Amino acid sequence: MAIEVGSQAPDFELRDNHGRTVRLADLRGEKNVVLVFYPFAFTSVCAGELGELRDSLPTFVNDDTQLLAVSNDSIHTLRVFAEQESLEYPLLSDFWPHGEVSRAYGVFDEEKGCAVRGTFVVDKAGTVRWRVVNALPDARDLGGYVKALDAL
Template identity: 80%
Template sequence: MAIEVGTEAPDFELKDNHGRAVRLSGFRGEKNVLLFFYPFAFTGVCTGELRELRAHLPSFVNDDTQLLAVSADSVPTLRVFGDQEDLEFPLLSDFWPHGETSRAYGVFDEEKGCAVRGTFVVDKAGFVRWSVVNALPDARDTADYVKALEAL
């Protein structure tokens, strides 16, 4: 069960696709965060969703907002994937402890060993203000994220 809107977002620190540590609380007071969980790099629906984010990047990476994409892939896998797809936003590795951050947000599928398609808008104060969770095969609509961020 995904965490509820209105609750404080669980803090985490994960390595990005370049090996740098990224901490959610590091954005507190500075930026809203679009926290985007996806199952796996190099898969059809995930790649399509991330390309869609890339196509609308100014809406999600700007002075007011930071996009953080999280999967259970390893850092080296995310590095190759990010380079191949020209993704200029952090791809965070929830590889070890496997799925710990995804579990904290209630979007880890234990049977499949990956996150489901969960997206959370975390405001500058660190609270979840909007969320959507889709099943593994169901892509999300990028326009919904834009509306949620505009509502803050």
């Protein structure tokens, strides 16, 4: 079960598609975070969702907000995917230990071995203020993300 709105977002340390370490704790007190879990790179629904985020990037990457996308792919896969899709925001690898962060957020599908489509809006204090969790085939609506950020 996904973590509840109002709870403290589990901290994590993951490597991005360029091999840089990203820590949620480093953003506390500085930025709101839109944390987007997606199943796999190079799949049509994932590419579509991440492309929509790319096309609305100033809404999700600015002085107050940082977008972080997380999958269980390796950093090497994510690097190629980001280049192919022109994704200019961090794609984080929850590859090893496999799905550890996805599990902490309650969005890891043990049977499929990947994250489901979970999004969490985390405020500057590190509290989850909004969430949506969809099944693997169901794309999310970015309008919900925008409303949640506007409410902060």
